[in-house]
Amino acid sequence: MSNWEHQYREEVSAFTSPQQLDTQVLQQAKRLQPKKDIGRILSRASLGCATIAAILMLVHPAQHLGALTPRMTPENESPQPELEIARWQPPQIEPETQEDPWQALRNQVTAGNYIALCQEWRSQQRTTAEQPLPRELRKFAQKRCRILH
Secondary structure, three states, rough: OOHHHHHHHHHHHOOOOOOOHHHHHHHHHHHOOOOHHHHHHHHHHHHHHHHHHHHHHOOOHHHOOOOOOOOOOOOOOOOOOOHHHHHOOOOOOOOOOOOOOOOHHHHHHHHHHHHHHHHHHHHHOOOOOOOOOHHHHHHHHHHHOOOOO
């Protein structure tokens, strides 16, 4: 245990309550009892709500319409939920993979070679390039490369 835990335990053990206060708290706790009449009212109310819920479940129109559940046929005893779900979902469109034109430069930077990055950054500083450096490469170049005039 740490030092503060020992200090805390010592301070807590020093706290004591007077005997008179303990007896007063115990007497007040004994006087507190739940009222018995409320239990009957709550019991009757919960029984009434449960009865209404059961009646609604039995009388509800979805019960008679089949509630849009698949019918069980002898040849198809167990319907496959995966096929049912797949039928209602739109087909998934796979994203087209695009090559990253800056991947070779990123690999060199990851390897610790900043020469190509600095050359590209300097050339973009001199002219306006069609494809500027991506943000992370630009920030990396600003930290690592110096502009030489």
